[in-house]
Amino acid sequence: MPDLDLNLLVALDALLTERSVSGAARKLGLSTSAMSRTLSRLRRALGDQILVPAGRAMVATPHAEAIASQVRTLTLAVQTVLSPPPVTQIRDLRRDFTIRANDSFVLLYAARLSATVTEAAPGVRLSFAPKPDKDIEPLRNASIDLDIGVVSGNGAELRGQTLFEDSFVGVARTGHPILASQPVSAASYAACGHVVGSRRGEFSGAVDDALAELGLSRKVHLVVPSYPAVLAVAASSDLVGVVPRSCCQAETMGATSLFELPVETPRFIITQTWHPRMDADPVHRWLRALIFDELRSRPEATGNAAPLASHSLNHDPLSPSAAG
Incomplete structure (x- = not known):
């Protein structure tokens, strides 16, 4: 199979819509000579003339007529896929999120977070999953959306955000x-x-x-x-x-x-962690911001937001036995 060039698909759609080399060139902002060269490439690729002269105009070949609607559909699909996502109306969302956290976090914050989410987006539901270990694979395969408490292992690819510091x-x-x-x-x-x-x-x-x-x-x-x-x-x-x-x-x-303990024990950082594939997802970003704002509003929360790279990926801040 020859290498695919999506520009050829767009050019073919313009040629079949305009039925004119010069018209297709204007539509795509190209010179007529450049469009003529593209038509030559298309003819070689398809093994068909596509457009042929008919007096002072051009007409499509039977093969070109047969594929015209399919070419239009494919072009629109490619443009949709390669365009930025539409603006999300949070109030109208219908989506479920799975957050992995231990019992302490669920007991302290699940009800509060649920109420805040429901007020802003009634169609969004939260599911808290148990945290039997710190495996990062569920973040990779999207079986969970967020992990509260930094996971260990080879997590250099992960993204995270400090929520608050604890002791x-x-x-x-x-x-x-x-x-x-x-x-x-x-x-x-x-x-x-x-x-x-x-x-x-x-x-x-x-x-x-x-x-x-x-x-x-x-x-x-x-x-x-x-x-x-x-x-x-x-x-x-x-x-x-x-x-x-x-x-x-x-x-x-x-x-x-x-x-107060009579001995010194390490302070630790509570974070939310996610896979980079979700960085630009507008709804995921909204949920992360909501959790950040909600937990940073705690009276005992201290410090400023910082990227996860500023502290160890191998530290699990809400894991029982960190201090004993």
Whole structure:
């Protein structure tokens, strides 16, 4: 098969519409000689004369007549495909989006985001998918539209946007003896029984590393798979836990109170991540902007927006056990 030249298709459509070399040239903004050369190329490619003289005019050959409507349809289709997308009316959208996030994010923000989306675009629906791992393949194959919390692996191709910065705090049931001493000392903290949030079932984290530098260690009695579970356990026992500060909101705290950890743990960045194929999609851009504005309006959100390239793709900010 010879190499395809879409310019030939457009030229053929103009020739069959105008039935004139000079008329087709004017329509396409070409010189008559250039259009004559294009007609010669078309004749060689199709093995047909296409247009032949008839007195002072030109007429189409039977083959040209037979393909004229098909050429017109193909030309219009190519022009549609190669044109910018039409202006999107957000209010009239009908589209579903899948967002991968862990339990903490869903508990804290799903209802709020849904209400904001519904108010702006009643036909847009959100589906929150579980986050059992950080595999980037679902972003590549479009089975998810956004990931909240940076995925690991070979994710250099991905795009992302900082939503807010967070840090870890300690949590204990209201009235727990650890809360009586403020600030909490590293020794009294280590002496408590502990519950750890870890999606992978790990018993230690950054808190243990920090305690070890002080010659201390803690005893972890229980591991649960999410930060909401840490809060639930701390509320109903004497075990103390560690959760992101963003999890400590009035509607989630229940019978627990927070305290500042007596050791340093890394701060981390909450991001939304997507595949570059969605960069220019106007509806996807609208949803990203909505999520950005909604989460940046949180009182505890700090810092300015930054591209994902400014921090590691291997950091998963809302993954239980980052601090332990």
